[in-house]
Amino acid sequence: MSIIENKFRDNVIITSADKFMNWARLSSLWPITFGIACCAIEMMATAASRYDQDRLGVLPRPSPRQSDLMIVAGTVTFKMASRIKRLYEQMPDPKYVIAMGCCATSGGPYWKHGYHVMKGVDQVVPVDVYVPGCPPRPESLLEGFIKLQEKIRRESIATTQAA
Amino acid sequence: MEVGEVFKTLESNFPDGVKSIDIEGFDPSATIEASSLLEICSFLKSDKKLKFTSLMCLSGVDFEEKMEIVYHLHSLHYNHKVTLKVELPREKPALPSVVSIWIGADWHEREVFDLYGIHFEGHPNLKRILLPDDWEGFPLRKDHVDAEKYRGWTIRKVKEGYE
Numbered sequence: 187m188s189i190i191e192n193k194f195r196d197n198v199i200i201t202s203a204d205k206f207m208n209w210a211r212l213s214s215l216w217p218i219t220f221g222i223a224c225c226a227i228e229m230m231a232t233a234a235s236r237y238d239q240d241r242l243g244v245l246p247r248p249s250p251r252q253s254d255l256m257i258v259a260g261t262v263t264f265k266m267a268s269r270i271k272r273l274y275e276q277m278p279d280p281k282y283v284i285a286m287g288c289c290a291t292s293g294g295p296y297w298k299h300g301y302h303v304m305k306g307v308d309q310v311v312p313v314d315v316y317v318p319g320c321p322p323r324p325e326s327l328l329e330g331f332i333k334l335q336e337k338i339r340r341e342s343i344a345t346t347q348a349a
Numbered sequence: 350m351e352v353g354e355v356f357k358t359l360e361s362n363f364p365d366g367v368k369s370i371d372i373e374g375f376d377p378s379a380t381i382e383a384s385s386l387l388e389i390c391s392f393l394k395s396d397k398k399l400k401f402t403s404l405m406c407l408s409g410v411d412f413e414e415k416m417e418i419v420y421h422l423h424s425l426h427y428n429h430k431v432t433l434k435v436e437l438p439r440e441k442p443a444l445p446s447v448v449s450i451w452i453g454a455d456w457h458e459r460e461v462f463d464l465y466g467i468h469f470e471g472h473p474n475l476k477r478i479l480l481p482d483d484w485e486g487f488p489l490r491k492d493h494v495d496a497e498k499y500r501g502w503t504i505r506k507v508k509e510g511y512e
Contacts, residue, residue, distance in 0.1 A: 264499050265481045297506070301488045301495045302480065305506045 204342050211254070211280065212243075212335040218253035218273065219246040223260025225287040225321040232324040242331050250276035255334070256311070257327075261289040261296065262304040274311045282338070284330050285313045288320045295320070352377045355399065355431045363389055368436070378419075378432035383444040386435060390450045393422060393431070400426040404447070407457035409465040411491045416442045416467060443468040446475075464489040 221229055232239045233246060247253045250273050262270060274283070285307050288294030296303035307313060314337060317330040356370050356379050366385030371378050381389055393401040401422040410417040420433040435444055446469035447454045458469040459478040466487035469475055477484060483500075486493055495504050 264484075264502065264504075265479075267502065268500070293506070301493075301504060304502060305504075309502050 204344075207343055208339050208341055211341075212338040214243045214245070215255045215282070215331065215334065216245050216247045216253050217255040217257045217284075218250050218277065219248050220273070221259045222262065222266060223287075223289065225259035225290070228321045228324055229257055229259040229286065229327060232327045237324040237328060239328065239331065242328065242335070244331055250274075251278065253277050254280060255282045255284065257284045257286050258290040258307045258311075258313075259286040259321075261294070262307045262310075263302050264304055265302075267304050267307075267310050270307065271310045280341075282314045282334055283307075283311050284315045284317060284327075284334060286317045286327060286330070287322055288318060291316045291318060350398065350427060350429045352429070352431055355429065358396075358399070359389065359393075362392060376432050378434050380434045380436060383435050383437065387445045387447070387450070389433070390420075390447050394450055398427075400424045401431065402426065404451035404453050404457075405430075407447075407454055407461065409461040409467055409489070411465060411489065413439075413491050415439060416465065418444060418461065418467065420447070437467065441468070442466070443470055445470050446472040448472055463487070466490065 221227075231237060233244075239245075244255070254277065256270075256274055256277065258270065274281070285291045289296065289303065290307045291313075293300060293303050293305035297305060304310070315330045315334045317326050319326050322330075353372055356367075356372065356377075359379055359381075360367050360370070363381075363385055366382050366389050368380045368382055371380070393399050401424045403423040403425055404420060405423045406419075406421040408419045408421075410419065416437040416439055418435045418437065420435075422431050422433065424430070437444060442465075444467070446458055448458065448469075449471065455473070456478060458472055459475060461467050462469060462472075462475055463477045463479050464487055476482065480488070485496065488495075498504060
């Protein structure tokens with residue numbers, strides 16, 4: 187006779203470790219609080235009461251040590267790029283990156299003549315979801331969160347995450 | 350005081366310092382010699398009838414055949430304004446710093462140095478302000494050509510002739 191027999195009755199749920207881990211991760215995506223340019227205004231609007239990203243479990247955190255998501259919201263200058271890389275390296279695994287807006291995905295309006303702008307933040311950190319727009323509306327960013335959640339749902343702890 | 354009167358005062362006090370006066374233009378301005386810049390500026394600030402206590406803006410211009418520095422001065426006491434210009438050669442442009450007269454010139458002069466490579470002699474801390482410290486070149490000069498890479502990151506993804 188084991189210890190847990192008859193202790194839980196109908197309240198025991200059987201699931202796979204993968205599903206459980208993924209469910210926990212995708213339901214509490216905590217982005218690190220920083221915005222680089224005008225996209226940050228839309229990011230703040232997404233966090234505020236009208237769009238309320240918290241209903242997806244997305245809650246801004248003040249420290250990279252407590253975060254598992256980085257929203258690169260804005261123009262990444264070369265001077266900023268090394269700082270972004272540093273912040274990314276300070277985040278614990280598993281960690282994800284959303285490139286928000288055209289500047290972060292490709293350089294945007296600075297594509298041709300921006301001597302100081304990095305042509306896509308994917309040159310410094312691995313990007314999971316690209317959200318286009320200049321800047322993207324809060325609905326787009328929410329869609330980006332949902333896409334990322336779909337991606338996390340397909341992960342498996344048996345395979346290592348690409349660093 | 351009208352701007353024409355300011356120019357007359359300048360001309361009578363500094364017959365050698367004032368190179369030319371443009372009263373007809375959109376922005377009436379006096380072009381002065383770099384050698385008498387400090388003298389003229391401290392006169393403009395301290396004279397009881399002028400009192401130009403505020404340096405509103407300090408800008409650099411590249412005209413390809415010459416460089417130019419533009420000073421926009423404002424008197425909070427009398428509410429009158431004046432524009433000064435200093436012409437410089439394109440090769441090794443240098444002129445005295447006005448930080449000792451208007452402390453606000455500090456960052457303005459650093460910005461002009463950062464983007465045009467114009468040297469302000471006597472500046473307390475003349476180093477780059479916007480671009481990273483290890484940046485090479487002065488991007489707002491007309492003959493500036495973007496480098497291929499900065500710290501291994503691609504600056505230009507557009508090749509010549511791509512349209």
